Amino acid sequence: MNEVIDLQHLSLFLPNSYYNISIMTWKHFFTSSIGKKFLMAMTGIFLVLFLIVHAGINACIFLNDGGETFNKAAHFMSHNWIMRFLEIGLFAGFILHIIQGLSLTFQNKKARPVNYAFNQPGKNSNWYSRSMAILGTLLLLFLIMHLSHFYVGTKVALYGGDKPHNLYHEMQTIFSVNWIVALYLIGVASLFWHLYHGFQSAFQTLGIHHKRYTPIIMAAGTGYAIIICLLFALMPIAMYLGWIK
Helix, strand or coil, X not given: CHHHHHHHHHHHHCHHHHHHHHHHHHHHHHHCHHHHHHHHHHHHHHHHHHHHHHHHHHHHHHHCCCCHHHHHHHXXXXXXXXXXXXXXXXXXXXXXXXXXXXXXXXHHHHHCCCCCCCCCHHHHCCHHHHCHHHHHHHHHHHHHHHHHHHHHHHHHHHHCCCCCCCHHHHHHHHCCCHHHHXXXXXXXXXXXXXXXXXXXXXXXXXCCCCCCCHHHHHHHXXXXXXXXXXXXXXXXXXXXXXXXX
């Protein structure tokens, strides 16, 4: 308390120094392990909300109307200026989430370069919590493939004179190849375990951890991961097997 009062008194005479102290405090927070986990949690929750919108739009293909509703929804998302502005935040969230995840992984390995002699990780944590770096890497590769298949073509059509672009037909063409469908299913499986662990971990990092609320959060996270990943998995399967035309 005395330190806070001293700083406040000091700011009356040296306001710039007080401002610099505050900046350094925030800088140290966001470069610390706790700060990085906090950013991971916040960006993770943002991406969780994005996946709800993304899965909802993609689920329009199950209306089986030849892709009419899906193409209208995709056209709106690519042309509405609010959506295009939010897209910048989305990519920033992706990049920050990936960078912080890699940073925490390397930081943990550097802190403990040699494994304990009697370490029994199977009794202390689940395999997916110990494999988040691998699952995250698989997701990154999956994201690159996904963007190259659908995002790039949409943007080329948009900025190349706003040419008509049938994203539904493009999806049909891509998901007619069996090995691409298999890769997508591997990516969705990685996404499931990432969400299953990350959902509840994000709330725990933010301090929302209580014997009454934690079981609800875990149940919600499990249900969310199942529904989202089931929708994403059914899309390439339905296209490949010809369930929808």
